[in-house]
Amino acid sequence: MNENICLILKDQTVFFKSSEDMSELEDESIDVIITSPPYNRGKIYTSDTGESHDDRMDEDEYLSFLTKIWEE
Ligand SMILES: C[S@@+](CC[C@H](N)C(=O)[O-])C[C@H]1O[C@@H](n2cnc3c(N)ncnc32)[C@H](O)[C@@H]1O
Numbered sequence: 001m002n003e004n005i006c007l008i009l010k011d012q013t014v015f016f017k018s019s020e021d022m023s024e025l026e027d028e029s030i031d032v033i034i035t036s037p038p039y040n041r042g043k044i045y046t047s048d049t050g051e052s053h054d055d056r057m058d059e060d061e062y063l064s065f066l067t068k069i070w071e072e
């Protein structure tokens with residue numbers, strides 16, 4: 001995903017990028033996250049940037065993908 005695309009509103013910034021790297025967010029700056037991650041059920045996702053998500057990972061790969069994001 002293109003890491004340089006974001007939309008800055010009055011008091012919000014919307015990033016159009018992968019959640020695997022959220023280094024632009026300061027540590028300890030988030031109170032709560034509500035998310036609906038990919039569920040690895042084989043759904044076909046499309047995006048405006050043309051990036052696609054593999055929704056049929058091996059279980060270990062899928063858990064590693066989610067763990068990386070939860071840790072971030
Ligand atoms: C279960 S759907 C949730 C859809 C969302 N609730 C909505 O209404 O648009 C999972 C979404 O995560 C996106 N996605 C997949 N990999 C991602 C990643 N590394 N970072 C951010 N989003 C990702 C998929 O493209 C898909 O839109």
